[in-house]
Amino acid sequence: MDTEAVRSFVRAAESGQFQHAADELGVTQQAVSKRIAALERELEVRLFTRTARGVELTLDGQVFLPHARSIVADVERAVAAVRPGSRALRIDVLGFRSGQAIVLHDYWRSHPEIDLDVVTLKAGDPQVAVAAVRAGDVDASFRSVTDPATLPPDVEVIHVLDFPLELLVGPRHPLASARTLTPARLRRHRIWVPGIAPRSEWAEFYDQLATAFDLRIDGAGPNFGVEALLDALAESADVATLVGSRDRLVWPASHGLRRIPIANPTIAYPQSLILPRTNPHPRLRAIIDYFGSLAPLPEPAWLPSWATPRTSSGNVGGRR
Template sequence: MDLDLAQVRAFVTTAETRHFGHAAAELGLTQQALSKRIARLEALLGTRLLERGHGGVRPTAAGHRFLAPARRALATADAAVSAVRDDAGPLRVDVWGHLYDPSRTLSEVIDDVPPIELGRARDLPAVFSALLRGEADAAFGRVHRTGRPREDELTRRAVRLEPVDALISADHPLGRAEQLRPADLRDARLVFPAASDRLDFLRHFADAFGIRDRVEVVNLGAGRLLAELRDTPGAFTLFPADARLPDVPGVRAVPLADPVPLYAWSLLWADATRHPRLSDLLRALSTHGRARRWLEYDPSRDWLPDEDTDALSPR
């Protein structure tokens, strides 16, 4: 029996997301095309693989038995493609979290590595999907756990811990300080420049330092964010200290200390489809990181979300 891997991928993605719409979006298909692929696979195997219901979709008993070997078949196929990839082909690296300017870290090492083709992912779940489908070789940005299926199939390595500044209106009561403690901001309003479930660092910071006044705004770019802070003297947000920001008069970047909050940047990849040149990028990041002390962390002086301390060594 010859299996169509596109049909197998349609089943696996649907079984993992438990939702036809989400699976179709991940695969770039219409729901009708997705359903047809699964129906053809079920007809070939002579059994139902998925149960449809009001609460979504779930594998049948046969679907559960098929799921694990189906994943292995897809991983083997992806590895086969990777093994014969043209050596001159670029290393495809997705970058996300563009408000915080992640590409500047890659720009420091890009001359020391093979050609890199940068992609633009909308968010971390999209990155997970691209890596697991073999549509990207690696990804760079802030990584945190989302509970998404198959996260454990990806390898994460922290490559940079960057101090963050408080961006604050010059008219804020604290706006003329040369340095602030996180505790000084307890009664200020923390602005989330996107939905809070996408900004785990800000959530952890607010929880750790007792900041209860939180507000979400639409991400319309750094310029718009700074203008909102300028016009809202009681508000602040956090930004990586070395990020490139537009010049908006009336807004100050104030360093934080006692402790220094650190923003963890990580590289993420799937070992099952590891690009032969990924090691070159990892070596370049390590070399530059040592020279620039990118991974310096002292728990008596610095603050990291608990989850990030686990990423200081590869997992």
């Protein structure tokens, strides 16, 4: 089995686009298509179906994906075992459009010589990320464990940056014309965050946020992805959602969506890294320092109770 074809399959499955997979792998879209077609012929199944927005996994593709990830990881570990010091720094992000991925990409653009492998574990439970760090599958993960007592002794979580949140609404929403909003003005408005994963850090974040400001946060319904959420906001006169100020979101001009900053206090989502307590990847320190060098939150600001001080800047977590 061609391991580059398997790698192309994994990247296409994670990004939902052959072109995005090609960009990450440094090859053409045609090369990715040919690799995956050859893999489908060898397996005698279809792995993807094409949609208006890219590609989606078939049932066979969903079954094959975890095995494919294991194949890629095993091959990379084998190569690293015979080339000491050459292994790429592998970091897990929540999504390739997330603010953490955008900042990481900004860092890489300034340091293109760094061999960086960005992946997404697609798991809500932070203990999955902890296990991946302990196993060496990733060097660090942009996740948080909100209860440090549950961490194994060989893993730590450090707070590296805070992302202000913005309200995202359609053009007919009653708050659409606002230039800024206070948390108090969000009361009684439905804030829809579909598919909040149980035991995830963001489930606890939204619980604390709703309690602190008496907000109506609705996590009902399946999560069909960001495009479906943007479509729903554009069509609705009473639904809003929260997004990070650095999240990269693109929608058709006809949607007319508005991103509105929240202030007095700023509502912020803390970004943390899970990493080994001893002998972390030598390239990781520079990335942590870069995140810590970015602009601090505007004051006053609110953070959940489990946010700890930022490593480089000294900002203090918790409500302020």
